Amino acid sequence: MTDAAPVHNSALRISDLSLSFGGVQALDKVSFRVEPGTIHAIIGPNGAGKTTLLNCISGQYTPQGSIRYGETELTRIRAHRRIGLGIARTFQHINVFTEQTVLENMMVGGHHRLRRGLMSRCLYWGRWGCLDEERALQREAFELLERMEMQQWRDLPAGELSYGLQKKLELGRALMAQPGLLLLDEPMAGMTEHEKKELSGWIAGINRDEAITIVMIEHDMSVVQSLSHFTVVLDFGRKIAEGTPAEVVKDERVRKAYLGED
């Protein structure tokens, strides 16, 4: 909690990233660069390796090649340490803790900033207790929930929220980590048009106001076009195109592979 808000000026550089699962080449020498403070969309048909790529950045998979975030080679950092570098993510399928309250879910997001040990957690109160950092985290969660207009569900088990709100909660949980780089895996999937519009505004807002770099997998091309600064297109584990969204949709290979045009 003593940490000052991190300055987000790290670029993400992915070079020659390859990963195969038993003969299936999930990623094949993928390289691209994400400038700090931008929104990068990754698009491509199902099975193109988009989620695999995100999993490599967040640390579930160990690929060949290099992922550098700022000065740090991520492939050498264990998964649970990457959030400390400012990398947080959400998941394609809902991954909130359904039996925990909305507040507790949010507090999990800031977990990596807790410093107190077992003894202070046993005591909880007093000079040697962990109450100080618990309160600080709780206060942050209150503020963020208020900003997200979710404070009225604070004490409800997360499983009782609607699908859209659970997705939003997951985004909030990731923001509680105070990330410099946010990885979003289909944040709009299954949402209504209204919810999509609201969430798009939100994502643009945190990118603009807090200079959080965003790498986002998204299928809805209108969302991609309105939201992202750059777009990378994957197909069968290979990068087949990149550029601004407008450039990418004009690309012949992209039309063939992804947009299903001849």
Next chain:
Amino acid sequence: MKQSAEKHTEHSAANGLPLLETRFERYGAVVLVLGLAVGSQFLSGYYVSLLTTITIFSLAAMGLNLLSGNAGLISIAHAAFMGVGAFTAAWFVIDMGLPLMAALFLAGIVTAGVGLLFGLPSLRLSGIYLILATFAAQIILYWFFEQALWLTKSPDGRPVGIASIAGFYFDDSAHYFLLVLAFTVAGGVVYLNLLRSGLGRSMEAIRERPVVAQLMGMNLQKTKLVAFAAGHFYAGLAGALYGWHLQFVATEAFNLMRSIEMLVLIIIGGLGSLSGAVLGAIFIVLTPELLDMAGNRLLDDVSVIAPMRLGIFGMLVVLFLLYEPRGMARSWRKLMRYLESKLFNMNSK
């Protein structure tokens, strides 16, 4: 209107997560503890003994609930670890001449250490394989109690005499109950503190969604080891208290059957909650007594009901798993919420 405004301020103050959720629960807990402390002084020896056993098992069950209910590491060796605590505490007091309080604390520490030791190879195991590893721990520790006569004095166990602190002898079992109650209340508060702190959240997270937990910066191995250490500290302390309750540390009291009983206790009581540990302990201690009593009254013959005891016990377990798999704690919670709304006619926090 005023109510909701108050509620909002209380929350916005960010005072940490509450120890107990409702005012009703907070007052209820205080009344329960005071009632037990005073009431126990007027009960006959038989009932005090039952109360003491329930209270000690509650304390032990908090440890197992932390390990198995919250962290999801199922163990069928909890009784063996209680044995570690009982024998080391006896050794510290009788052989080393340490005061009781120090011995109780050290017994907890030693048991936590032994728990860590057995926890290390279990880190990569889960599900049925982890249960088998804890089964091995149970067998090894029980074998050790039978062999290590320098510690246990005889294969049956060792007498430990009457507990005493600073010259005060707990020769009245009702007085000893107060000591046990004090430790169990402290253990309960610590258990609730752990659950509402970052440790509780990380244990739940690791059990429910290990991948998410890891990406949120939680160290899976470290959290599991902490659960092993903390859970077995409770086992050691409870085992030591159990020794002086019976005034004899019997090896047989810590066998596999008792370990399974402890697991049944938290499943029936309710996984991962304090009320689950307490309700389960009441169930485990009282059911055999009630069955015996029923046998006496109805059949005039304990010898008929005694062999059926385990069978009836098992049947109750199956019924629970079928109809209330979340344990008694959930029914209890519903009942309390109902009573609260009837008594106070408000949803006070």
